[in-house]
Amino acid sequence: MHEPVTISCTVNGRHYTRAVEPRRLLSDFIRHDLGLTGTHVGCEHGVCGACTVLLEGDAVRSCLMLAVQADGLSLMTIEGVASPDGTLHPLQAAFREQHGLQCGFCTPGFIMSILQFLGENPAPTDAEIREALSGNLCRCTGYVQIIAAVRQAAAAKAGAPGVG
Amino acid sequence: MKPPPFSYHAPITVAEAIDLLGRYDGDAKVVAGGQSLLPLLNFRLSRPAALVDINRIPGLDYIRADGGMLEIGAVTRHRAVERSAVVAAHCPLLAEAVRHIGHFQIRNRGTIGGSIAHADPAAELPIVLTALEGEVVITGPGGVRTATASEFFITLFTTSLGSDELVTAVRFPTLGPGTGSAFQELARRSGDFALVAVAAALALDEAGAVRWVRLALGGVDLVPVRAAGAEEFLAGKRPDAATLAEAAALVAGEINPESDLHATAEYRRQLAAVLTGEALETAARRAAEGGECGHA
Ligand SMILES: Cc1cc2nc3c(=O)[nH]c(=O)nc-3n(C[C@H](O)[C@H](O)[C@H](O)COP(=O)(O)OP(=O)(O)OC[C@H]3O[C@@H](n4cnc5c(N)ncnc54)[C@H](O)[C@@H]3O)c2cc1C
Ligand code: FES
Numbered sequence: 001m002h003e004p005v006t007i008s009c010t011v012n013g014r015h016y017t018r019a020v021e022p023r024r025l026l027s028d029f030i031r032h033d034l035g036l037t038g039t040h041v042g043c044e045h046g047v048c049g050a051c052t053v054l055l056e057g058d059a060v061r062s063c064l065m066l067a068v069q070a071d072g073l074s075l076m077t078i079e080g081v082a083s084p085d086g087t088l089h090p091l092q093a094a095f096r097e098q099h100g101l102q103c104g105f106c107t108p109g110f111i112m113s114i115l116q117f118l119g120e121n122p123a124p125t126d127a128e129i130r131e132a133l134s135g136n137l138c139r140c141t142g143y144v145q146i147i148a149a150v151r152q153a154a155a156a157k158a159g160a161p162g163v164g
Numbered sequence: 165m166k167p168p169p170f171s172y173h174a175p176i177t178v179a180e181a182i183d184l185l186g187r188y189d190g191d192a193k194v195v196a197g198g199q200s201l202l203p204l205l206n207f208r209l210s211r212p213a214a215l216v217d218i219n220r221i222p223g224l225d226y227i228r229a230d231g232g233m234l235e236i237g238a239v240t241r242h243r244a245v246e247r248s249a250v251v252a253a254h255c256p257l258l259a260e261a262v263r264h265i266g267h268f269q270i271r272n273r274g275t276i277g278g279s280i281a282h283a284d285p286a287a288e289l290p291i292v293l294t295a296l297e298g299e300v301v302i303t304g305p306g307g308v309r310t311a312t313a314s315e316f317f318i319t320l321f322t323t324s325l326g327s328d329e330l331v332t333a334v335r336f337p338t339l340g341p342g343t344g345s346a347f348q349e350l351a352r353r354s355g356d357f358a359l360v361a362v363a364a365a366l367a368l369d370e371a372g373a374v375r376w377v378r379l380a381l382g383g384v385d386l387v388p389v390r391a392a393g394a395e396e397f398l399a400g401k402r403p404d405a406a407t408l409a410e411a412a413a414l415v416a417g418e419i420n421p422e423s424d425l426h427a428t429a430e431y432r433r434q435l436a437a438v439l440t441g442e443a444l445e446t447a448a449r450r451a452a453e454g455g456e457c458g459h460a
């Protein structure tokens with residue numbers, strides 16, 4: 001039973017079927033088996049938030065799930081956020097305009113987290129934004145521009161329901 | 165790091181899960197939200213022969229209030245508890261405490277049963293269970309049994325759960341009119357486990373004196389503890405500022421925190437007093453304002 005198990009799931013609207021070892025982390029499945037390397041891996045214990053993806057619309061740590069647990073479920077990763085023609089999602093545009101990223105390692109995790117947050121709370125206060133960002137670590141920006149980006153995105157109504 | 169190899173089972177009934185756990189005879193681990201177990205696997209601190217995933221078992225994800233009792237299925241996510249109007253109405257202490265667990269991404273996956281079974285001494289939900297004198301519903305090969313917090317939490321990360329038993333639900337009694345409760349904790353960063361956390365619940369009589377009070381603390385011992393001395397001291401007294409301050413000082417004297425990487429024993433003792441004072445004051449104010457509407 002350590003042998004590969006066949007699973008099917010939908011990622012960014014596309015259907016995938018793959019054989020995975022039970023111990024395959026969802027983060028590694030996304031990166032290595034599906035080649036979607038926009039989802040980053042920092043700590044592998046749930047603290048940094050770099051690996052955050054949407055599972056059935058909820059932001060979750062892909063390093064704390066097994067790929068087999070995603071069987072039959074639907075995921076969205078950073079690759080699914082912009083329009084197919086490459087037009088940035090308003091939240092991504094806000095990050096660029098407000099300089100909400102420097103090296104960009106943390107950015108996919110922030111974007112996926114904020115998509116759920118703004119979907120549920122379209123007009124957050126600054127205190128709510130800070131609380132919502134507390135589950136993602138950034139070593140570069142100092143967070144101030146990320147908060148500004150979330151404010152701009154909120155003004156542009158960039159929550160999850162609007163996502164392609 | 166990556167988890168070591170294991171066999172994976174995703175049963176669809178409680179009976180099947182219990183049977184699998186029995187067959188592995190202590191070598192299998194249940195996985196619910198995975199928010200505590202997966203880090204242990206990734207660090208290879210845990211090397212089970214098999215994982216029994218209970219996420220595909222229907223009927224373990226519910227929130228139900230009746231007969232003065234709030235019952236929550238083991239696989240109910242922290243986020244569902246946090247958002248539930250039923251929880252807010254019947255067990256506001258739980259609604260207040262659950263928001264302190266990690267970050268919303270952690271609460272999207274983590275479950276109430278997992279939090280209770282994991283038995284971290286600083287975790288919020290075991291403290292609430294202890295304060296409210298709730299019970300853990302456990303299903304094993306012989307059927308269903310229940311355990312109180314003191315019967316369930318043995319020591320650090322250790323419970324009285326058998327290796328072929330599952331936590332299937334957690335029950336919290338509804339406090340009703342004339343009562344108030346409050347939760348206070350201090351963590352160094354938002355989302356961290358608390359250095360010290362305090363849950364207080366109390367009832368006032370018509371004259372405004374304390375009819376009963378329950379104080380539970382986490383992060384100060386190997387399991388959540390009740391502050392029996394302070395509880396006894398408060399009974400029958402009016403909860404004015406001087407009385408609450410005296411009770412808070414008693415709490416500092418009756419706990420036995422240890423020093424670790426995160427805080428010294430002395431600091432934890434002082435924090436316990438401050439947080440107890442704040443929790444008691446809020447609980448008393450809420451009780452005086454009419455109390456919790458358990459019959460909503
Ligand atoms: C970054 C981060 C921050 C966190 N901060 C906090 C915090 O502040 N406060 C806090 O309380 N927790 C915190 N947690 C842990 C989180 O609350 C977990 O959800 C919880 O401790 C365990 O629930 P789970 O469903 O994820 O359990 P799992 O990880 O799936 O399991 C934990 C343990 O319980 C056992 N188990 C699970 N369900 C059952 C069951 N039904 N019957 C029998 N055994 C079972 C498993 O075998 C395992 O040993 C944090 C986690 C992370 C990653
Ligand atoms: S890699 Fe998953 S939270 Fe850090």
Ligand code: FES
Pocket residue numbers: 100101102103104105106107137138139140141
């Ligand atoms: S931009 Fe470099 S870690 Fe956030």
